[in-house]
Amino acid sequence: MPPLSIAKSIVARPWLQRVLGPVANRYADLAGYRQIGLVADDLIIEETDVVQQAIKRLPPKVAYDRMFRMRRAVQCSVAHQILPKQDQTKPEDDVPYLSPYIEEIEAELRERNELDSLAKAK
């Protein structure tokens, strides 16, 4: 279950995004994951069945890149260093690559639950 988020309703309103976009970007920069080369979706807790399934569905290249970023980040963490500026994640590269898969799997589970608990109407 993803945390509650108003991000979608903000993105749906361009004027609101114009106002809050820079704030969000600044926040993401301050969060520090971009400095060690990660993207936001790398931070999703992966010890759940849904996320495990989603990781399995990633295309091979995307899965490889994810693993690479994680190992590099662990290395940074161990060495107490941040990456040189050119290797850090740029805001435009910070795209959700995993959440669409998670949403798809959650929708499948929701549908299954719905169909499993059908009741006869009348």
Added chain:
Amino acid sequence: MFARTTISRGTPQWLSAVSNQRRGMAAAVANPFHYSVADATGIKVTSRDDGGPTTSLAIVARGGSRYESAPGVAHALEKFAFKSTTKRSSLRLQRESELLGGTLSSSLSKENIVLRANFLRDDLPYFVEALGEVLTKTKYTPHEFDEEVSETISYELHNHAHTASSIALETAHNVAFHNGLGSPTVALTKKYLNDVTVPSYAASVYTRGNIAIVASGAPQAALEKWTKEFLADVPAGNGPSTTPAKYYGGENRVYTPVGNALTIAFPGSAGAPKFQPEYTVLAYLLGGQSTIKWSTGSSLLSQTTAGIQGVSAVAKHSAYTDAGLLHITISGPASALKSAGTAAVKAINELANVKAEDVKKAIAQAKYDVLAAIEDRSIGLEVIGQAVIASGSAPQVADTVKGLEGVTLDAVKKAVKSILGGKATYAAVGDVHMLPYAEELGLKV
């Protein structure tokens, strides 16, 4: 529960249909086995209506392993049937058809991919729509391939690779026809299967000129109407191109530890409309399967192989659009197959001096099987569909029976002469050290 569109559409049809169909069931149907053919905006629709309470619906697509663009693509496409579409998930489709009491299935042969649905008569529109969605709206997602399709392919491949007689028959086809009809039905490798090859093969196979809607137990007018409505987005086209089948013949031996089998084959007759019924009669003359419990039967093969322990020999005739194969598959212990093979060849040679009453008996058996098959509405839809796609007209059972009745002793002898005069096909599968060569059995390859 259902997609919204299904409910709104279903209700008026259901209400109006019930009264009509009650009447239909009570009235005696003039010719229940007659298939009528029509063209619904480029898609051939054929049905027979005996007024019964259940319906069998099939979409036959000319896209079996013979036509595939890369090895195994046809198998993958067949296994993608009833997976998620842009309109509903595969789970929803399953649950909905369960609620209606229907069953969905798909099958693959050398020439066709067949999507089938069996259901109660009133649910025709729902199932036409469901099968239509498979053709144009399947998503072919990579994860469904990895999680479901790939596993079923492996399972069927495992089954095939562990049945010596199945390997022998595939090998015989390969030897007899090389490419095309000779390419294996199951996907032996998944190397060529991905999210590009399968959808692009689907796009070439599921086209208007390349499919036929065949129904048994459905009114033709309703079937045409729903086909026009739900298959409107099937693209125009005439399917994958192909070269005419050519018979080569020859010998091949394959080692496998799973069992032992021999296949002896001869060129047969093409399917309707150029079908020569004497080849079916030949298969029945050779026979092999007993028609009477606890007896070996009186067909040529069962007589000649009667004394050999643990051996089964069965003759069949497979008719394809432009070629046919009369094949005898013998399976059993490797040590017994040499004598069984010799016995089978003896049975084939005995065909040359077959007697008139044997021909009569074989015709009677063939006739029974044809008529029994048409009475069971779920059998034989593929043959009808294949002929309709190829020629635009459906083979009628009355003509098939008439053809069988018209087979004379001379026609049979002529057919025997032509198969014995030509090159045979021979496949030995199993412990090749023990299995005989074609020449040892007296076959000309």
